[in-house]
Structures are given as C-alpha cells and as structure tokens.
Amino acid sequence: MRLLLVEDNVPLADELNTLFTQNGYAVDWCTDGRDAAVMAVNIPFDAIVLDLGLPGRPGLQLLEEWRRNGLDTPILILTARTSWSERITGLRAGADDYIPKPFHPDELLLRLQGLMRRRHGCSPTPKLSVGGVVLDEASQCAATLSNTDPVGLTRAEFAILRYMMLHPEHVIPKDRLLDHLYDSEHERNPNVVEVHINHLRQKLGRGVIITQRGQGYRFGGSVKPETA
Amino acid sequence: MISLTRRLALGLLAAGLVVMFLLAHGSVLLFDRAFRDYLGSRLQEDAQSLMKDAIDRNGKLNLASLPFRGHYNQVYSGHYFSLQMDRATDIRSRSLWDKHLPEVAPGLSRRLVPGPEEQQLLVWSGTFRQDGHRFDITTALDYTSVADSLNWLRFSIWMLGGLLAILLVVIQQHVIRIVLAPLGQVRKELELLNDGHRLQIETPVPVEIAPVVNELNHQLERIERVLTRSRDGISNLGHALKTPIAVMEAQLARREFDQLPELRDALAARLADIHRLVQCELQRARLDTRNSSHKSHFQPEQELPPLISTLAEIYPHIAFHYSTEQAPSTLPWESEDMLEVLGNLLDNAGKWANAQARLTLRQQQENIEFIVEDDGPGIAPHKRAQVLNRGTRLDERVSGHGLGLGIVEQVVSFHGGRLYMAESSLGGLKAVIQLPLSPNGPK
Numbered sequence: 301m302r303l304l305l306v307e308d309n310v311p312l313a314d315e316l317n318t319l320f321t322q323n324g325y326a327v328d329w330c331t332d333g334r335d336a337a338v339m340a341v342n343i344p345f346d347a348i349v350l351d352l353g354l355p356g357r358p359g360l361q362l363l364e365e366w367r368r369n370g371l372d373t374p375i376l377i378l379t380a381r382t383s384w385s386e387r388i389t390g391l392r393a394g395a396d397d398y399i400p401k402p403f404h405p406d407e408l409l410l411r412l413q414g415l416m417r418r419r420h421g422c423s424p425t426p427k428l429s430v431g432g433v434v435l436d437e438a439s440q441c442a443a444t445l446s447n448t449d450p451v452g453l454t455r456a457e458f459a460i461l462r463y464m465m466l467h468p469e470h471v472i473p474k475d476r477l478l479d480h481l482y483d484s485e486h487e488r489n490p491n492v493v494e495v496h497i498n499h500l501r502q503k504l505g506r507g508v509i510i511t512q513r514g515q516g517y518r519f520g521g522s523v524k525p526e527t528a
Numbered sequence: 529m530i531s532l533t534r535r536l537a538l539g540l541l542a543a544g545l546v547v548m549f550l551l552a553h554g555s556v557l558l559f560d561r562a563f564r565d566y567l568g569s570r571l572q573e574d575a576q577s578l579m580k581d582a583i584d585r586n587g588k589l590n591l592a593s594l595p596f597r598g599h600y601n602q603v604y605s606g607h608y609f610s611l612q613m614d615r616a617t618d619i620r621s622r623s624l625w626d627k628h629l630p631e632v633a634p635g636l637s638r639r640l641v642p643g644p645e646e647q648q649l650l651v652w653s654g655t656f657r658q659d660g661h662r663f664d665i666t667t668a669l670d671y672t673s674v675a676d677s678l679n680w681l682r683f684s685i686w687m688l689g690g691l692l693a694i695l696l697v698v699i700q701q702h703v704i705r706i707v708l709a710p711l712g713q714v715r716k717e718l719e720l721l722n723d724g725h726r727l728q729i730e731t732p733v734p735v736e737i738a739p740v741v742n743e744l745n746h747q748l749e750r751i752e753r754v755l756t757r758s759r760d761g762i763s764n765l766g767h768a769l770k771t772p773i774a775v776m777e778a779q780l781a782r783r784e785f786d787q788l789p790e791l792r793d794a795l796a797a798r799l800a801d802i803h804r805l806v807q808c809e810l811q812r813a814r815l816d817t818r819n820s821s822h823k824s825h826f827q828p829e830q831e832l833p834p835l836i837s838t839l840a841e842i843y844p845h846i847a848f849h850y851s852t853e854q855a856p857s858t859l860p861w862e863s864e865d866m867l868e869v870l871g872n873l874l875d876n877a878g879k880w881a882n883a884q885a886r887l888t889l890r891q892q893q894e895n896i897e898f899i900v901e902d903d904g905p906g907i908a909p910h911k912r913a914q915v916l917n918r919g920t921r922l923d924e925r926v927s928g929h930g931l932g933l934g935i936v937e938q939v940v941s942f943h944g945g946r947l948y949m950a951e952s953s954l955g956g957l958k959a960v961i962q963l964p965l966s967p968n969g970p971k
Contacts, residue, residue, distance in 0.1 A: 309771045315778035353767075380770035382807070384871030385864045388834045391841065402774035402803055405781040418844075 301416065301463055302326040302480045304343070306336040306359070307351040307378065316349070319405050324440065324459035326483040333357030340366060344479055345373050346463075347416055352379040352390065360393055367394030374415045378403075413437055420466040430465040431521025433508060437462065444504050444522035451503045456481070456496045464509060464519040473516035533704050537697045544696055548689020556682040563674050564650060568636035571652035575665040578609055579656045582619075582663065599623065604644050606670030614662050629666045640671050648672045710734060714741060721748065759813050766810040773803055804934065811935050815865075815942045824862040828852040828889055831863050835871055836887075843878035846885055854890035860965065865939045872932035873900040873959050880904030880956060891965075895945075898961040901952035912949040936961070 303320055307313040308331040320327045328343065330336050333356035340348055352359035363375060374396045379386070382400035390398050396418075397411050417428070428435040432445040440458040441450035453461065459481050464472065478488045497509050497517065510520040599607040600621040610620040610629045620628070627644045629651065636652045643649035653666035713731040721729075728748060733741050776799055785792040829852060836848050859866070870887065877885035881902035888899040907915055916933060933947075940947050945963035952958035 309775070311775045312771050312778070315775050319778055319781070380767040382770075383864060384835065384867040387871070388838050388867065391838050392834060397842070401770040402777050402799070405778045 301346045301459060301466075302328070302343070302483065303412075304336065304340055304345045304348040304373075305329045306333070306348065306354065306362075307331065308354055309351070315405075316408075319409070322455070323409055323437070324455050324462060326459070326481050326486070328483045328485075331355070333359065333362050337362055337365065340371060340373065341369070343484070344476075346480060347412060347419075348373050348375045349412070350375055350377050350395070352377060352381060360390065363390070363393045363395055374419050376408075376412060376415055378408075409437075416466060428462065428465055430468050431519065433461075433465065433504065433522050435462060435465055442504055444508070446505055446522060453503065454496075454499070456492075457500050457503070460493070460496050461500055461504075461508075464517065468519045468521070471512050471515050471518045477517065532708075533701060536704060537701060540700050541693055541697050544693025545690065548686060548693060552682050552685035552689060555685065556678050559681065560675075560678055563678075564636065564671075567650055567669055567671070567674075568652055571636070571650065571667040571669055572654065574609065574667045575652060575654055576656070578611060578665055578667070579658060579663045582611060582613070583658060583661075604647070606647060606672075608643070608649070608668040610666045612664040615664065629668055632666070640675070641668070643668065643670065646672075648675055707734065710737065762809060762813040766806045766813075769802070769806050773799055773806075808934065808938065811938050815939065824860065826859045826861050826863040826866040827857060828855060828859065829857055831867065832870070832887075835867055835874070839871075839874050839878055839885075842875070843881070846878050846881045846883060848874065848878070848885050848887070850887035850889075852889045854888075855896055856891065859896060861943060861963065865943070869936050869939050869961060870898060870900070872936050873898070873961075876900075876932055876959075877902035877904070877957070880906075882956075884954065886952075886954065892962070894965050895962045896965060898963070899958060900960075901954050901958045902956040903952070903954040904956035906951060906956045907949065916947065916949070 301324065303325045305313060305316055305320070305327050307316065307329070310331070313329055313331070317327050317329060328339060328345070330339060331354075333354040335356070336348075336350070336354070337357065350359050350363065354362070359377070359379070363377070366373075366375070375394065377390045377395040377398045378401060379390070379398070380401045387398045387400075396415050399408055399411055428437060434443045434450075435458075436442070436450060439450070440453050440455070442453055442458075442461060443450045460477065463477065463480050474490050474493055477493055478490065481493070482488055497511075500509060505522055507520040508522060510518045512518055599605045600609065600623050602623055603625045605623045608621050608624045608629055610618065610624065612618050625644070629643075629649075630641050632641065632651050632653050634654055637650065640648040641651050647670040649668040650671040651666060651668045653664065656663045656665065710731055710733040714729055714733060714737075717729045717731055728745050729741050731741075777796070780792050780796055780799070832850055832852065836850055839848050840846075874885060874887060877900050881904045883903060885900070885902040888897075888901075890897050890899070916937065937947055940961055940963065943963050945961060947959065947961050950958045950960065
C-alpha cells in the first residue's frame with residue numbers, strides 16, 4: 301500500500317512516516333500543496349493523507365481540483381479545524397474521511413484501513429479475511445484454513461499480502477506491486493519481491509500466491525486440507 | 529449617581545431665589561428711602577408753615593392763628609406737631625393728646641420713632657429764628673401704613689419671584705430634556721453595540737457631546753481591532769497547538785513506551801487535558817467574540833441533509849433518521865453552532881448505536897427541542913451527570929477525545945438553553961437540548 305502524506309509540519313510528518321512505515325505502508329511525503337497536486341496525479345497511490353493548512357495551495361482547493369479531474373484515490377483529511385461545519389465542507393469537497401488533530405495513531409490507522417477496505421468493497425472488520433486467509437492488520441499476523449495458528453509476518457511480507465488480498469481477483473504485475481510497496485526514495489529490486497513471496501508461500505502454503513508467468517502474481521487463497 | 533438635571537435645577541432655583549430676594553429687598557429699600565425723603569420734605573414744609581402761621585402780622589406770637597386743621601385736631605390721627613418758642617412756650621397739636629413727641633436730632637429722623645398707639649412716626653425737627661424769637665418745631669407723621677404697604681410689596685415681590693424661579697426651573701428641565709435627547713439615542717445605540725449589531729455610534733449629537741462620541745467611536749474601533757486580533761490570536765494559537773499535540777500523541781504510541789506504560793498513560797492524560805483546554809478556549813473565543821452584525825439563522829431542511837449524509841458515511845452500519853416537521857423552517861441560531869451541537873450528539877449516537885439513531889426537532893411552547901436518540905446500551909441514570917460534567921469520557925475504547933459533550937454544553941448554555949439525558953424508546957440514550965426561541969440575550 302502506498303500512501304501520499306501531504307503535511308507541512310515536519311515533526312508530525314516524521315512521526316506519521318514512522319507510523320505508516322511500521323504498519324506496512326510505503327509513504328511518499330511532501331510539504332507543499334503544489335508538489336502534492338502533481339504527485340497525486342502521476343503516482344498510483346492507494347490513499348492520500350491530506351493536511352488542510354498547507355503552504356502553496358490550500359488543501360481544500362487541492363481536494364476539489366483532484367476530484368474535478370477524476371482522481372478517485374481515497375483521501376483522508378487531517379486537520380486542526382475540527383468544527384462540524386468545516387468537517388462537512390471537507391467531506392463535501394470529496395474527502396472520504398476526516399480526522400481532527402490531535403488524534404490517536406491507532407485511530408488514524410484504523411480509519412485508513414477502513415478507507416481502503418471500503419474502496420475495495422470489503423467490510424471494515426478488524427481482520428481482513430479473503431479466500432480463507434485471515435490477516436490481522438494490527439499484529440501483522442496471518443492464519444489460513446490449513447494452519448489456523450496465526451503466523452507472524454515481516455513488514456514487507458505483510459505489505460505484499462495485504463495488497464494482494466485487497467485485489468484478490470487481479471493479476472498484479474511485479475512493477476505494480478513495486479509501485480505500491482515502495483515509496484519513491486527506495487531502491488526497487490524486483491528480486492526482493494520474489495524473495496518475500498517465497499517466504500509467504502513457505503509460511504502460508506504454496507497456493508497462497510500464484511505466479512502467472514509473464515503477467516505477474518495473483519492471490520490464490522487457501523483451501524482446507526483434505527482430511528486423509 | 530450625580531444627576532445633571534437635578535444639579536442644574538437646584539442651582540437655578542438657588543440663584544433665582546437669591547436674585548429675587550435681593551430684588552425685593554433692594555426695591556423696597558429704595559421705595560422706603562424715596563417715601564421718607566418725600567414725606568420728610570412735606571414735614572419740613574409743614575413746620576415752616578406752622579412757624580409762619582404762629583406769628584401774626586404784628587410780629588407777635590399768636591397761637592390762635594395756628595392751623596388746627598382737621599388732622600391736627602383728631603386724636604392720634606397720625607399727623608402731629610409740637611412747637612416751642614424761646615424754649616418756654618410749648619404748644620402741641622391736639623392730635624397728640626397727652627403724649628409728647630420725642631426729642632430728636634435736627635432734620636429728618638433716621639429711624640422711625642415709636643409714637644402713640646404703637647404708631648411708627650417719621651419725625652422732622654428744626655429750629656427757626658424769626659423776629660428775635662427762637663422756634664423749635666417738630667412735625668411727625670405716622671409711617672405705619674407706608675411701612676405696611678412696603679412690607680406687602682416686599683412679600684408680593686418675593687412670591688412672584690419664587691413663582692418665577694420655579695417656572696424657570698421647569699423651563700430649564702424641559703430644555704435639558706430636549707438637549708439631552710441625543711444622549712438617549714446614543715445610549716440606545718450603545719445597547720445595540722452591546723448586542724453586537726453595531727460597531728459605530730451614528731446619532732448626530734450636539735457640538736459639546738460630539739468629542740465624547742468621537743472618542744467613544746475611536747475606542748470602539750480599537751476594541752473591535754483588539755477583539756479581532758485576540759480572536760484570531762486564540763484561534764491561530766489553538767489550531768497551531770493541535771499539531772504538536774498530535775506529534776506527541778504519535779510519539780507516545782512508539783514501541784519504546786511499551787516499557788513504561790505508567791509514564792505513557794500519565795503523559796497521554798496530560799495531553800488530553802491540554803487538548804480539552806485548547807478546544808474549550810477555541811470554542812469560547814468563537815462564541816464570545818463572534819460578529820453578530822448579520823442576522824444568524826439555521827435552516828434544518830437545507831443544512832441537516834449534508835450532516836446526516838456525512839454521519840452515514842462515518843457510520844455506514846447505522847441508519848440515521850431525522851424529522852423536522854414539528855419545528856419552524858428557520859431557527860434563530862448560527863448554523864455553525866447548531867451543526868456543532870447536532871454533529872457531536874449524532875456522532876456520539878453513531879458511536880454507541882447498534883443499528884439506528886434518530887434526530888427529532890420540535891417546538892415546545894417557547895423552546896425548540898433537539899432530541900437525539902440511539903438504540904445502543906445507553907447510560908445508567910447515576911452516571912449521566914458524570915458524562916455531562918466536562919465531557920468526561922466514560923469508555924476509552926470508543927474513539928474520540930471525549931470533548932463532544934463539553935462543546936455541546938458550552939454552545940447550549942451560551943444560547944441560554946439546557947441539555948439533559950433520558951432513556952430512549954429505541955432502548956439507548958436520549959439526549960435532549962432545549963433552546964429558548966427568544967433568549968434574553970446570549971450569556
């Protein structure tokens with residue numbers, strides 16, 4: 301999952317960067333509204349976290365412009381302006397959620413999760429459950445039908461699995477996976493993705509991710525082992 | 529309190545009375561002097577004619593020829609004389625009967641001299657020499673009636689003067705009222721200012737008051753500037769503080785703090801305190817210093833749907849219903865306030881509800897009632913007061929910073945209304961807000 305964080309307060313942005321990264325998101329960060337306007341259109345982000353009080357261009361204006369131009373990335377507004385009338389204005393301008401500052405980091409993560417689940421048509425339950433695989437986003441553990449004990453995942457494994465579980469019907473090219481797993485400052489090494497996918501297969505069973513040669517990967521789910 | 533009107537009236541009355549007193553006294557004195565001069569010269573003429581009459585053609589004293597005219601013969605008539613020739617022969621008018629005229633210095637007596645029957649006499653005496661005889665003649669006249677008339681005159685002038693003084697005061701009061709009328713206007717304008725409907729005094733005022741009003745206008749301008757600045761200041765400070773608080777909240781969530789749960793909780797509690805204070809002050813600054821020069825109104829029909837749809841997006845599993853049929857279509861409150869109140873209450877309802885939340889607006893006599901209900905677990909009656917008190921958060925699991933109710937209470941009490949909780953027919957909590965339609969001014 302790749303996020304665009306638009307926040308001009310450096311300490312807060314640092315904290316959020318850490319928070320999001322720890323929770324398996326790749327984060328691109330910009331402090332200026334004008335940069336954000338360009339980045340949001342050119343990079344396929346999975347969500348945008350937008351502060352409304354921005355230098356360069358006001359967040360609300362940015363939001364309206366994106367929506368007018370058909371950008372349908374889920375957008376979460378982060379703002380110190382907390383009154384309901386401002387909240388309504390923000391949501392009517394096209395935001396998907398609105399978090400007043402200050403906020404509990406857990407709440408921010410939950411709302412972000414909920415936002416993306418809704419986007420992919422899943423119900424915002426605490427655990428993501430697709431095709432027999434159950435992913436607990438809080439503890440970054442996964443369980444399958446064949447192995448009902450949750451297995452701990454590394455951050456990268458977790459990020460890959462989550463992305464694939466949110467797009468269960470799609471064949472995902474390796475490039476696209478890279479786009480959504482790494483921010484623009486990380487070196488992209490396609491081989492690393494292969495390594496992570498192998499680890500996932502070892503932990504959750506070979507069928508969990510299916511390689512479609514020349515096309516990419518597809519989420520395979522888990523089947524109950526036949527009782528012999 | 530000093531009353532200008534009363535002071536002016538008392539001053540004018542005192543001045544009027546003093547002037548009238550002096551006028552009465554002075555004019556009576558002048559009259560008195562004139563009368564006495566006139567009567568004195570008459571007395572002298574009388575004395576001279578007496579002396580002439582006393583000497584006959586042969587140069588002998590002939591008393592018989594003295595003019596015992598009517599009023600010299602009538603006893604105590606008020607006209608008297610006595611005549612001494614060569615300090616021996618002593619003749620008195622009959623009107624004196626057995627009384628003597630007192631001896632006085634030559635000329636007109638300065639004072640009135642007591643005479644018979646308590647008469648006050650104006651006395652003239654003089655010495656003449658004629659044909660080797662010496663005549664000492666004293667003539668006297670009863671002055672009582674003149675003195676009485678003069679007293680009457682004095683009294684009349686006093687009365688008249690007193691009436692005039694009172695009339696003057698009445699006229700002055702009237703004039704003052706007319707003159708001070710613009711001040712009344714100014715006061716009314718100031719009242720409007722107080723309600724926040726006006727920012728300048730525009731009544732035309734007399735030249736004498738104009739500097740005061742101008743100065744007042746300057747001060748008002750300055751106050752307005754200071755208010756705006758401090759409102760913006762509080763607002764900026766408040767909003768600016770929220771970001772560092774958010775940073776600290778995020779830092780508190782770091783794994784390092786898992787080793788120190790007590791410290792983390794204590795810091796989190798302090799942060800929550802700071803946040804609550806900031807939020808309260810922001811709200812108060814917004815309420816207290818708002819510019820109410822425009823007429824505020826809230827139209828539920830137009831403004832509720834966006835709120836409801838926003839809430840429906842936040843809580844997709846809950847059905848929000850609302851009804852506004854029993855309330856007027858326009859309510860006399862700032863829509864920002866109303867959205868804040870209803871947003872917070874419905875947000876709470878959304879957090880706790882199982883499947884539905886309901887908002888009802890209705891008019892109850894002079895109040896508008898906003899009723900927010902949910903089908904959640906509700907709050908036990910003995911805990912409701914605790915919830916209302918400064919927006920304490922009872923359950924930490926439900927997201928939010930427990931500020932919602934505090935803000936609701938602040939806005940509601942600002943508009944002179946009240947908030948209470950009860951049990952809903954849906955099974956959960958019912959929060960009721962009553963706002964008076966015609967408040968006695970915001971508190």
